[in-house]
Amino acid sequence: MTAKLYYDDLYAKEFDAKLISQSEHNGKFHIILDRSLFYPSGGGQPFDTGTLNGVEILEVCEHGDDIIHITSSPIEGSDVHGVINWDRRFELMQQHLGEHLFAGCLWNLHHVHTQRMRIEGDNVSIDTDIPVSLNAILEAEAAANQAIWSDIPVDVVYPDMAEIRELARKLPPENAVPPVRIVKVEGVDYVPCCGLHVSSTGQAGLVKITSVENHKGGSRIYLRCGKAAYRWLASLYHEVRKAETELVCGYEGINEKIAVLKSQIHTLKVQNEHLTVRCLKPLADSLLNDAEISGGYKIVRHIMKLSTQDEIKHLFRLITENKKVIALLSCVNDEGVFVMFGTDRANKDVDVRSAFRKAIGILDGKGGGSSFSAQGWGKNSEHLNDALDTAVNELKGSLTL
Numbered sequence: 020m021t022a023k024l025y026y027d028d029l030y031a032k033e034f035d036a037k038l039i040s041q042s043e044h045n046g047k048f049h050i051i052l053d054r055s056l057f058y059p060s061g062g063g064q065p066f067d068t069g070t071l072n073g074v075e076i077l078e079v080c081e082h083g084d085d086i087i088h089i090t091s092s093p094i095e096g097s098d099v100h101g102v103i104n105w106d107r108r109f110e111l112m113q114q115h116l117g118e119h120l121f122a123g124c125l126w127n128l129h130h131v132h133t134q135r136m137r138i139e140g141d142n143v144s145i146d147t148d149i150p151v152s153l154n155a156i157l158e159a160e161a162a163a164n165q166a167i168w169s170d171i172p173v174d175v176v177y178p179d180m181a182e183i184r185e186l187a188r189k190l191p192p193e194n195a196v197p198p199v200r201i202v203k204v205e206g207v208d209y210v211p212c213c214g215l216h217v218s219s220t221g222q223a224g225l226v227k228i229t230s231v232e233n234h235k236g237g238s239r240i241y242l243r244c245g246k247a248a249y250r251w252l253a254s255l256y257h258e259v260r261k262a263e264t265e266l267v268c269g270y271e272g273i274n275e276k277i278a279v280l281k282s283q284i285h286t287l288k289v290q291n292e293h294l295t296v297r298c299l300k301p302l303a304d305s306l307l308n309d310a311e312i313s314g315g316y317k318i319v320r321h322i323m324k325l326s327t328q329d330e331i332k333h334l335f336r337l338i339t340e341n342k343k344v345i346a347l348l349s350c351v352n353d354e355g356v357f358v359m360f361g362t363d364r365a366n367k368d369v370d371v372r373s374a375f376r377k378a379i380g381i382l383d384g385k386g387g388g389s390s391f392s393a394q395g396w397g398k399n400s401e402h403l404n405d406a407l408d409t410a411v412n413e414l415k416g417s418l419t420l
């Protein structure tokens with residue numbers, strides 16, 4: 020049985036212990052001591068890291084009454100000196116208390132239950148049983164920070180089950196054997212928990228919500244606490260400074276500047292479209308003039324080099340706004356070969372789909388569409404002429420039927 024020193028002194032960083040056993044399992048060593056400061060994984064809180072007699076610990080877990088320290092090499096001697104990675108432990112205690120404060124406030128203000136908590140790196144995530152509005156989440160965040168500024172002591176108590184049933188925001192698991200460990204922050208939270216927390220709310224530093232998503236009928240809320248919240252805000256500040264420099268404004272003006280830029284982009288897109296259509300009009304006219312005629316239809320076949328999909332679509336529109344015309348247009352660029360076949364929208368006598376399917380097959384591509392307009396991308400641009408020949412023959416065949 021390992022004595023759990025972390026419950027006696029939350030702020031101890033080093034300890035001495037006796038080796039009880041050491042055994043090898045698949046190349047790793049399982050070390051059991053008579054006492055330990057290393058917290059094993061539990062209650063959403065990750066295990067502590069650090070060293071035993073200078074040997075790095077890979078993982079810590081609980082097995083019955085024992086704490087198992089897993090290392091990649093054995094330790095020397097029966098007297099063991101352990102050192103925990105204090106910076107990591109302190110941050111985990113900040114994160115864990117920050118989570119209690121937020122979850123407690125969410126329960127007190129909105130009666131929302133939290134079902135699962137997890138600390139992963141700088142992120143704490145909480146799942147709720149029902150969807151929670153952003154306003155309710157931000158209210159709980161503000162209340163949690165108010166509790167931090169009030170610097171309330173964090174007490175660990177072992178009350179009877181009647182009191183727990185009356186006061187706890189969450190009941191212990193049914194198989195929990197009394198006494199049940201309750202973590203209590205007067206006026207804010209009262210909950211069963213086996214984890215470790217900083218000893219007063221002020222040390223949690225800060226609670227900041229970073230994102231919210233829908234999750235299994237409830238919400239998954241991401242927050243950062245303490246030093247992790249500070250790191251997040253520092254990187255946010257860095258990004259905002261860059262935006263301020265680029266947009267030549269203070270952070271309050273960023274959204275207004277973005278709105279102006281979006282509106283300018285829209286205007287430029289419209290102007291660009293007009294110019295493109297104007298530039299393509301002479302090409303459309305000459306293609307119509309020179310088109311092969313079959314079965315009373317002008318068959319316009321054209322390959323544009325290094326053009327965009329948008330340009331092809333504009334050219335397609337300029338051609339197919341005429342009656343008795345079939346267009347087989349394509350462009351080749353770095354992304355592959357784009358093909359667009361069609362006729363005027365009102366034409367019920369021509370169906371381009373069969374010709375399109377044959378061509379896109381030759382091009383090893385994908386796409387589809389309707390009887391009057393089909394488009395897609397292919398990979399084999401070297402077979403483009405073959406594909407267009409096949410499509411033209413297919414269409415000619417259908418026109419003479």
Ligand SMILES: [Zn+2]
Nearest residue numbers: 115202212214
């Ligand atoms: Zn806890």
